[in-house]
Amino acid sequence: MRKLAAGNWKMNGMSVDLAEIAKLIDAHPAPDCDMLICPPTTLLSRMAERAAGSALQIGGQDCHAAGNGAHTGDISPAMLKDAGASHVILGHSERRADHGETDASVQAKAAAAQAIGLVAIVCVGETEAQRDAGTTLAVIGSQLAGSLPATLATVPDALVVAYEPVWAIGTGRTPTLDEIAEVHSFIRDTLVKRYGAAAQEMRLLYGGSVKASNAAAIFALPHVNGALVGGASLKCADFAPIVTALAAS
Numbered sequence: 001m002r003k004l005a006a007g008n009w010k011m012n013g014m015s016v017d018l019a020e021i022a023k024l025i026d027a028h029p030a031p032d033c034d035m036l037i038c039p040p041t042t043l044l045s046r047m048a049e050r051a052a053g054s055a056l057q058i059g060g061q062d063c064h065a066a067g068n069g070a071h072t073g074d075i076s077p078a079m080l081k082d083a084g085a086s087h088v089i090l091g092h093s094e095r096r097a098d099h100g101e102t103d104a105s106v107q108a109k110a111a112a113a114q115a116i117g118l119v120a121i122v123c124v125g126e127t128e129a130q131r132d133a134g135t136t137l138a139v140i141g142s143q144l145a146g147s148l149p150a151t152l153a154t155v156p157d158a159l160v161v162a163y164e165p166v167w168a169i170g171t172g173r174t175p176t177l178d179e180i181a182e183v184h185s186f187i188r189d190t191l192v193k194r195y196g197a198a199a200q201e202m203r204l205l206y207g208g209s210v211k212a213s214n215a216a217a218i219f220a221l222p223h224v225n226g227a228l229v230g231g232a233s234l235k236c237a238d239f240a241p242i243v244t245a246l247a248a249s
């Protein structure tokens with residue numbers, strides 16, 4: 001399986017920051033893993049134009065489940081694809097919290113993204129209170145059951161699950177390596193039960209305060225097939241070493 005280093009720029013990035021993309025492409029002309037940046041929509045098509053012909057892939061941070069229509073401010077999967085995206089992040093905890101996204105809405109978006117040929121990166125993760133209460137695996141199991149599309153549409157590569165403990169996002173804190181391994185192994189088992197043996201080939205990403213200094217240890221864990229990176233994806237100097245660590249893992 002080809003591993004995936006994915007960067008989520010969130011609501012960060014101006015025209016001037018496209019220079020970081022040029023540096024990233026120079027730093028990794030042919031990495032031994034997939035390399036993805038998901039910029040804000042305002043930069044998406046310009047970033048895709050700069051990345052054309054390079055190893056860098058571009059993704060959206062959300063999409064609507066409908067193909068078109070009266071949905072002010074929303075973007076359809078086809079629009080993302082038309083702008084040059086190959087992937088889309090769905091159900092990020094910030095969207096679940098800020099925009100009331102539910103498992104059902106994430107599932108509908110994931111199905112719509114798959115139908116148009118976008119790789120859907122579906123995010124799941126427990127809050128700190130849920131971890132403290134010992135319900136992490138129950139929470140993740142329920143999010144997987146409700147958020148993932150009913151079938152693996154085409155190939156296992158087209159659906160990615162990102163495990164992102166909410167309390168580890170942007171905080172500098174991470175679960176222990178054992179805790180990450182436990183959840184990833186649970187996710188793999190759950191996916192195999194749901195989709196069959198093909199799910200062994202699905203990429204499972206860890207996300208939450210990944211940086212150059214902890215990347216190699218996390219990537220050495222079983223069933224960790226890449227990372228979804230927020231803060232450390234904004235600058236090439238921070239993200240390029242993470243791509244290097246993943247390619248070497």
Ligand code: PEP
Binds near residue numbers: 008168169232
């Ligand atoms: C994220 O937003 O998906 C994320 C993992 O952020 P950070 O790397 O900044 O914790």
